[in-house]
Amino acid sequence: MGAANAGTILAQISADGGGAIADAVVYAIPASGPASASQATALMAQENQEFTPFVLPVQVGTNVEFPNRDSFRHHVYSFSAAKPFELKLFSGKERQVVTFDKEGIIALGCNIHDNMLAYIYAVPTPYFAKTGDDGKATIANLGAGAYTLKVWHPTKKPAAKKLS
Amino acid sequence: MFQKFQTKLVLLFALLFAAVQGVSYLSVQNTVRNNIFDQARDQLTRAYAVFEKNVEDTTTVLAEGSTILAKDFGFRQAVATNDRPTIMSAIDNLSTRIKADRVILVAPDNKIIGDTGTASDAAADGNIVTVGEANAVFQFPEMIAQADEEGRANSITVMDGQIYQTVVVPIGAPVTIASLVIGVEINTIYVATLAKKFTVPLDITFAKSPAEGEWIVGTSTLKPELAAGLGGALRTADTSATQVAKTLTLGGRDFVTLIASLPSPSSSAKIDAAIQYSLDASLIPFEPLFLTLLGLAGGTLLLTLIASFFIAGGVSKPIRVLDAAARRIQSGDYREKVNIDQKDEIGRLSQTFNQMMDGIAQREAKIEYQSLHDPSTELPNRLAFERRLNGAIAEAQKSNAALSVYLVQIGRFSEINNTLGHDTGEQLVAKIGDNLQRIIKQSDVVSRHSSSIFALLLPGAGSNQVNPIVERILDSFDEPLSVGGNAIDVTAWIGEACYPEHGITAKMLLQRADTAIFEAKKSSQHYALYNAQLDPYKPERLSMMGELRSGLDRGEFRLYYQPKIDIATEKITAAEALIRWIHPVRGFMPPDAFIPLAEQTGNIQKLTSWALDTAIAQVAAWKAKGIDIKVAINLSARDLSNRNLPHEIERVMAKHGATIDQLILEITESAVMEDPKQSMEVLSALNKMGAILSIDDYGTGYSSMSYLKSLPVQEIKIDKSFVMKLSSNKGDEILVRSTIDLGHNLGLKVTAEGVEDRAGLDILKTYGCETGQGYHISKPVPAADFEKFFLTSRWSPLPQSAAANA
Ligand SMILES: [Cu+2]
Numbered sequence: 001m002g003a004a005n006a007g008t009i010l011a012q013i014s015a016d017g018g019g020a021i022a023d024a025v026v027y028a029i030p031a032s033g034p035a036s037a038s039q040a041t042a043l044m045a046q047e048n049q050e051f052t053p054f055v056l057p058v059q060v061g062t063n064v065e066f067p068n069r070d071s072f073r074h075h076v077y078s079f080s081a082a083k084p085f086e087l088k089l090f091s092g093k094e095r096q097v098v099t100f101d102k103e104g105i106i107a108l109g110c111n112i113h114d115n116m117l118a119y120i121y122a123v124p125t126p127y128f129a130k131t132g133d134d135g136k137a138t139i140a141n142l143g144a145g146a147y148t149l150k151v152w153h154p155t156k157k158p159a160a161k162k163l164s
Numbered sequence: 165m166f167q168k169f170q171t172k173l174v175l176l177f178a179l180l181f182a183a184v185q186g187v188s189y190l191s192v193q194n195t196v197r198n199n200i201f202d203q204a205r206d207q208l209t210r211a212y213a214v215f216e217k218n219v220e221d222t223t224t225v226l227a228e229g230s231t232i233l234a235k236d237f238g239f240r241q242a243v244a245t246n247d248r249p250t251i252m253s254a255i256d257n258l259s260t261r262i263k264a265d266r267v268i269l270v271a272p273d274n275k276i277i278g279d280t281g282t283a284s285d286a287a288a289d290g291n292i293v294t295v296g297e298a299n300a301v302f303q304f305p306e307m308i309a310q311a312d313e314e315g316r317a318n319s320i321t322v323m324d325g326q327i328y329q330t331v332v333v334p335i336g337a338p339v340t341i342a343s344l345v346i347g348v349e350i351n352t353i354y355v356a357t358l359a360k361k362f363t364v365p366l367d368i369t370f371a372k373s374p375a376e377g378e379w380i381v382g383t384s385t386l387k388p389e390l391a392a393g394l395g396g397a398l399r400t401a402d403t404s405a406t407q408v409a410k411t412l413t414l415g416g417r418d419f420v421t422l423i424a425s426l427p428s429p430s431s432s433a434k435i436d437a438a439i440q441y442s443l444d445a446s447l448i449p450f451e452p453l454f455l456t457l458l459g460l461a462g463g464t465l466l467l468t469l470i471a472s473f474f475i476a477g478g479v480s481k482p483i484r485v486l487d488a489a490a491r492r493i494q495s496g497d498y499r500e501k502v503n504i505d506q507k508d509e510i511g512r513l514s515q516t517f518n519q520m521m522d523g524i525a526q527r528e529a530k531i532e533y534q535s536l537h538d539p540s541t542e543l544p545n546r547l548a549f550e551r552r553l554n555g556a557i558a559e560a561q562k563s564n565a566a567l568s569v570y571l572v573q574i575g576r577f578s579e580i581n582n583t584l585g586h587d588t589g590e591q592l593v594a595k596i597g598d599n600l601q602r603i604i605k606q607s608d609v610v611s612r613h614s615s616s617i618f619a620l621l622l623p624g625a626g627s628n629q630v631n632p633i634v635e636r637i638l639d640s641f642d643e644p645l646s647v648g649g650n651a652i653d654v655t656a657w658i659g660e661a662c663y664p665e666h667g668i669t670a671k672m673l674l675q676r677a678d679t680a681i682f683e684a685k686k687s688s689q690h691y692a693l694y695n696a697q698l699d700p701y702k703p704e705r706l707s708m709m710g711e712l713r714s715g716l717d718r719g720e721f722r723l724y725y726q727p728k729i730d731i732a733t734e735k736i737t738a739a740e741a742l743i744r745w746i747h748p749v750r751g752f753m754p755p756d757a758f759i760p761l762a763e764q765t766g767n768i769q770k771l772t773s774w775a776l777d778t779a780i781a782q783v784a785a786w787k788a789k790g791i792d793i794k795v796a797i798n799l800s801a802r803d804l805s806n807r808n809l810p811h812e813i814e815r816v817m818a819k820h821g822a823t824i825d826q827l828i829l830e831i832t833e834s835a836v837m838e839d840p841k842q843s844m845e846v847l848s849a850l851n852k853m854g855a856i857l858s859i860d861d862y863g864t865g866y867s868s869m870s871y872l873k874s875l876p877v878q879e880i881k882i883d884k885s886f887v888m889k890l891s892s893n894k895g896d897e898i899l900v901r902s903t904i905d906l907g908h909n910l911g912l913k914v915t916a917e918g919v920e921d922r923a924g925l926d927i928l929k930t931y932g933c934e935t936g937q938g939y940h941i942s943k944p945v946p947a948a949d950f951e952k953f954f955l956t957s958r959w960s961p962l963p964q965s966a967a968a969n970a
Binding site: 079108 | 235237240241244245336337338339341
């Protein structure tokens, strides 16, 4: 993990072996207490029989839209305790929004395509970032104060997709 | 019982054949077994493939069925939300649908969420799903991990002691939130179903090894008692080389066995599958073949026995025939020939046998002819004659017929032999034989009985009538016989004995005829019929021999003395001591009546000892009285073989004070000839002592004058038969003269016995014969009479005055 400048945290996440880890979520929790719920929106699209992005960090309270960009159906579900839900989606015809109002990891699957896997990570702070392929992430616009910095990343990758 | 050649041969054939059959039978059986083993190995390999396929198929069914459940949204939702009733009913439904014996739901941390339990649990629970104990842990985490990684894991495991074919699938939501473990128990139904899939009847057994080297049979299509044995067999068998067929013996039966180690989690007990092919069971289809083989072997063995019996018979039969022929030859039967019509060695052997029989028969006939014939005359010999005579006697006995046996003796045959040679003698005999054969009838028998005697067998002539043949035979000797350029004058005597009058055996008849010759010699007719009155050998006389011994003791014997004179001076010089037996009953016995018998019975030595003692005592006594003469004592053949005789004489002489020059010992030629070697020894000893030895009865024996030369004798005594008719018979005169000349030429003195008249004495004097003895001088007289005669007779050597004084 890199050093934090005032207002900005630059993080570098790497595995024990030294390889950069992508899709790791880095987030900072202010010591002053949890921030107010977000009114922001985010996208978890289904494209080419895959979720995109693979990992989506959001602040608790964020409304996440699930656009289906494929020509076929998806049946997105979550059995995760933070947000169980089920969306039967048809390409472009519906606009489905789910509000993630609890902190936690939500594993997303598709009941039609077993290979589809994605994670939504709801954090109780607006200060979070996701590492790129180089393992680096930047949290900007931090106010003055003490923060607890946390990192999470998924262990399981989606299986190779089977294109129909 | 194995003595017979045939039996041996049959047994040999049978053994050989049985051995061949046995070897071929065993070889067929071995080949069949090997084939079955190869076949079994192939079958087992195929069966193992079937088994693997079965496991795979079952795995597929289980995996597919459970995957469907694992993917069920509702089920996943239930698992994710820990909706236990839903979870359990879904599991129960799954186990029913895919015919699983056990389903276990395992959390990612290996904790068991739910478990249908073992089949027996299920049965007890009425197939209602029970929830596993809290904190129960699934024992094969590696299977969970593998399933999470690969979407499926399958293995053969042992759970709660039961063997399961086990499949594990993950439940993804979408990440794995739990795993489904589905088990099919490898139970009797499982193995029975599996066994049905094999194309041949095979047994399959699953065994687990809870510890190293320990094997427990789980499920098997084998009978329990065999299956239990397999556990032991696996323990001892080398199971490291799996999937290699080997033969295991269970309950005494052989099984070709393929053992395969099954894939199981490392934490599970090891599990082996044994697929087995019963060799014995697979041999059952071959039993008819083996039975047929055995039947064929037995049948052909029987045929071999029968065939070899006949073949061996064919070989041994001619051997038996030859054996029988050899036995016939042994018993002397050569008539029956061996008849084996074969062109081989045995046939030739039988021909040789026949030739041998002929040869033996011919030789035997020749030997028999030789044994029964005299080679010189070709006449039957004594043996043949006795046989013929016995035969004739037997016939005569039946028909009450009479027989006559004649012996014809040729006179002076030994002299003829000596003077003209043996060959001439034999030619002469042959000629006489021819003459005799001409004289008798064809049916009559003439044989050569001894060197100088012929025997004739004729039918009995009328009683008291001399057979004219006798006359004809004697006539044939009238003219000299011409042999080898010599005209030989031959005298013959004939003795006759008749059956049954004189004897009823051949031996007796011949003996009697011989006795008759003796009589014939005395008669002028040259012929005599046997006369029992004259026979010294008459049986009643034999009893006298006992009396002879006692007579000696009783003093019944006397010595008579016959004077011997010096012919030139006509004075007594000696006396011959002659034994007389005055038998208390029979009266006076002539020496001829007992001397030969005494010789035969061994009493002669006693008699001789007595005579020596008496005569020497007498001559010593006489000398004391002034009667100075020698005494002559006769010795027999037996005496001449007595080595002690010289010592005995010496002893007796010493005893009576006599001197050896007073003694003359008379011996006959025939006595010397009985044992010439021994006689010569005794005679030489006597001669050394200084005794005068004299050959008695000279002229009647066989020995030649030249033989006498070799004897240590000083004197010969011409037999009285030549001397008695000296004055009337010209022939005797010539013979006596030549004998005297011959004796003198050999340096011997000559005594003539049988001087019966003055004329004879004068003739002897003319010839220069030294000593004379005979009735003309004096008959033998007792000692006292002799003494008187010596003193008073005109033959007394004493001066007439002295004689007159005595
Ligand atoms: Cu989908």
